[in-house]
Amino acid sequence: MAKCSLCGREKSLSQSCLKHFIRIDGVFYEALPYKPRNKTLYEIHNNVKKRCPHCGVIEGGYHHVGCIFEVCPKCLRFWLSCNCFGIKTLKSNEEPKVVFLENFRNK
Ligand SMILES: [Zn+2]
């Protein structure tokens, strides 16, 4: 059993981490919620909620710290292996400069 260092919840029991930001080069990006890529048609039609196979959050929830399926909101590769060196943070305490993903994608 392991507790998440951001929300303090037991990873295997909680449905989502706290909503948080990932700070990259002084810019705060909204963390991306879990979206399973391998849903079957049956699961889509019946609205079956899947859980992250690594940290256990439910579909639409935020990954816990250290999850290998966390996606970097800047480069959209896996956060643990990308080169952005993002830092998870609960709120933007210094400069309140927050980049929402919608704005980011429409550029
Ligand atoms: Zn996860």
Ligand SMILES: [Zn+2]
């Ligand atoms: Zn967490």
Ligand SMILES: [Zn+2]
């Ligand atoms: Zn990245």
